[in-house]
Amino acid sequence: MVIRGHGTEGCAMGFLDDAVDKAQGLVDQNDEKVDDAIEKAGDLVDDRTGDKHAGHVDKAQDLLQEKTGEGDTNP
Numbered sequence: 001m002v003i004r005g006h007g008t009e010g011c012a013m014g015f016l017d018d019a020v021d022k023a024q025g026l027v028d029q030n031d032e033k034v035d036d037a038i039e040k041a042g043d044l045v046d047d048r049t050g051d052k053h054a055g056h057v058d059k060a061q062d063l064l065q066e067k068t069g070e071g072d073t074n075p
Helices: 011-029 032-049 054-067
Strands: none
Touching: 011 032, 032 054
8 A cells, every 4th residue: 555645655666576576586496396387277277178278278388488487397
């Protein structure tokens, strides 16, 4: 919450920026674990939908893995 006029205008954004930086650092340090989690989540969606949306799920997995760390670390 930002309270106007009390010198705290930048606190909320600073906090969010710090949180995003820390989260990105954790993702970068644990790229293989993040890729495994993305893969498992996609597999769960495929199982629950009977592979009805497998193509879309695979594209989403690839996109997410490209955005995290060094890309897909799963062979």
